Amino acid sequence: MAAITGEDGKVLQDKISPSSQNLSTSQLEDGRLEKNIDDTEVKHPRHGLPAWKWALTCVGLYLGALLYGLDTTIAADVQGSVYEALGEIQNLQWVGLGFPMASVAVVLLMGRLYSIFDIKWLIIITTAIFEVGSAICGAAPTSDALTVGRVIAGIGGSGMYLGCLSYFSVFTTNKEASLYNAGIGLAWGFGSILGPVIGGAFSDSSATWRWAFYINLPLAALMSPVYLFIFPSFRPNKEKTILQSLKTIDAVGAVLNAVLFVLFMLVLTFGGATWAWGSGRTIAAWVVWGVSSVMFILQQTFFIFTDAESRLLPLHLLKSRALVLVCVGTATSATVVGVTIYYIPLLFQFTRNDSALQAAVRLLPFIVFFIFFIMVAGGSLPVVRRYNLYYILGGALVVTGGALLFTITPETSVARIYGYEILVAVGAGIPFQNGYAIAASKVAKQDRAAAIGLINVAQIGFMAISLAIAGALFQNLGYQSLKGALAEFHFPDDYVRSALAGRISPIYNSTDSNVIDIAVRAIVDTIRRVFGMLIGTGAALLVGGLLMPWEKADFAADLED
Missing domain, CATH: 1.20.1250.20 (MFS general substrate transporter like domains)
Structure with a gap:
């Protein structure tokens, strides 16, 4: 039986144990107590809390x-x-x-x-x-x-x-x-x-x-x-x-669960932008993610270093x-x-x-x-x-x-x-x-x-x-859309990537309005x-x-x- 206590240590509520929950009692909308068939009172969850x-x-x-x-x-x-x-x-x-x-x-x-x-x-x-x-x-x-x-x-x-x-x-x-x-x-x-x-x-x-x-x-x-x-x-x-x-x-499940999410985000964030999709780092990250996923599923299913109640x-x-x-x-x-x-x-x-x-x-x-x-x-x-x-x-x-x-x-x-x-x-x-x-x-x-x-x-x-x-x-x-659309202007790759961060990119400072229009259309198509x-x-x-x-x-x- 668990209790809710106030700052002064007084019990505000005794949580009803599962063994006492077979009663046909319902609570009134205004929080008042209602008697069940054996006259046991069921307290509102905030009973005693001002x-x-x-x-x-x-x-x-x-x-x-x-x-x-x-x-x-x-x-x-x-x-x-x-x-x-x-x-x-x-x-x-x-x-x-x-x-x-x-x-x-x-x-x-x-x-x-x-x-x-x-x-x-x-x-x-x-x-x-x-x-x-x-x-x-x-x-x-x-x-x-x-x-x-x-x-x-x-x-x-x-x-x-x-x-x-x-x-x-x-x-x-x-x-x-x-x-x-x-x-x-x-x-x-x-x-x-x-x-x-x-x-x-x-x-x-x-x-x-x-x-x-x-x-x-x-x-x-x-x-x-x-x-x-x-x-x-x-x-x-x-x-x-x-x-x-x-x-x-x-603890083991918590670590494996965190690894799953962090690795997944890591690969999606850096893949293609910082790491080439076919690079060794990208492939290795996906492999580790896959192994971690299997380990987490097995650990949770067969209660490895845990039990059914604590997993x-x-x-x-x-x-x-x-x-x-x-x-x-x-x-x-x-x-x-x-x-x-x-x-x-x-x-x-x-x-x-x-x-x-x-x-x-x-x-x-x-x-x-x-x-x-x-x-x-x-x-x-x-x-x-x-x-x-x-x-x-x-x-x-x-x-x-x-x-x-x-x-x-x-x-x-x-x-x-x-x-x-x-x-x-x-x-x-x-x-x-x-x-x-x-x-x-x-x-x-x-x-x-x-x-x-x-x-x-x-x-x-x-x-x-x-x-x-x-x-x-x-x-x-x-990046692919901008690179293709602006190919004739021969901008360096870092200029092209920076164009995705907003109008602070050097591309948007171009004196050629056609360049800006092409870049905007490529990015809007990407957002679409x-x-x-x-x-x-x-x-x-x-x-x-x-x-x-x-x-x-x-x-x-x-x-x-």
Whole structure:
């Protein structure tokens, strides 16, 4: 039996053990207690927690989600300024990619930690790690240092985000969970709005791009008293000592899982751009990745250096068709968001000669509609309950919007692009955050943390993977397209590659307007082909929804074993 305790050590809630969960009790909407057939009272998850403390806790949690969203997208409009200050075009992708790559490399491990240690102190520690990474990014003297900072911030950010989800899984009922999780999507989305805008504003100001990362420090410091003195504590498996809990961590699985993601991102980022696809380094990296994948699967399947309860990947949950397809839906909607947020601003920078700030503003139609429909979906899901409808509708809209973005040219009007953005935003927003509530409703109470971890891997992981794939397409297809289009002008290869980083390239300083027009058309055609990813992911989202069971999720079964 695990207990939720306040700062004064008093018990706020006794979590009901599985043996007592065979009662036919339901909770009232206002949180009052309802008697079951043998007159045993079932307490609301926040029983004994003052409303004002819960309100401040929510503010702190949502700020963490906002900062996570901020750092996910803030690199979208600072890359040109970073390249101008630090150089090294081959490292530029890591400004955007390092953060989500590190996040997904540790997300399963973070999920395990949140299932065995006090969630209050874990979220405080991971927030501190996030702030250290942000400080390193702001002070980075080289692109390598900036990459290290982004990786550290990504590790901390993953813990912050998962901590927010963990708090709401512990302190809310199933009926409340979808709305609170939609609030996470709202905070994350609002941070995503601010990311490109803040990044662009700082890049165009005397403060420089460095304050795009420093800004995290005062925001977290402002909320630190809430984290330290207001957040309630909750530790699962309280009967185990810290040392006993540490022994249950699947360290081998955690290392292999991190290697899988890091190697995959590494090869996609450097393959074709820095390393030739047929080079020994590229082939060796793919071979090591393949061997690591096989080792991870075998280690998890046969409990090597772990056991069924402690293994990192909850393979038994993958027997549920509904849960697997919800993961697919979450992954595809995250892919749509990642690609759109990064490449819409880039499109306007090339075709309209926008500054970083102006290009970020062009993304607002996408973000506003995306956030709005996250909230609509979260609020309506407990009422509609047929969760597959959200994925079917979302997939159809993404396919339509993606197909339209695939037709863009330098002459496509701004109004049309906004319309295409909105279609994609609605399609991605409808299923984006619902997976957390659906997954929690489909598994036994003791498996909810693991199910949320799977959804988190799908969301964060595939956003990172999609950015890596999109970056590889942009760098390789863009280079080939530019090289062929500008062949008669005999530009050196580094000039051609730098043209992909923005208008700071010497190519755009040419006195021949024809050169600039050719380069812009080649890059827009490349971005158009990157948007082709949306058609494929939208189709996967649609098909996944069609294959889901035609059933209603039970969001009221808070005591289901």
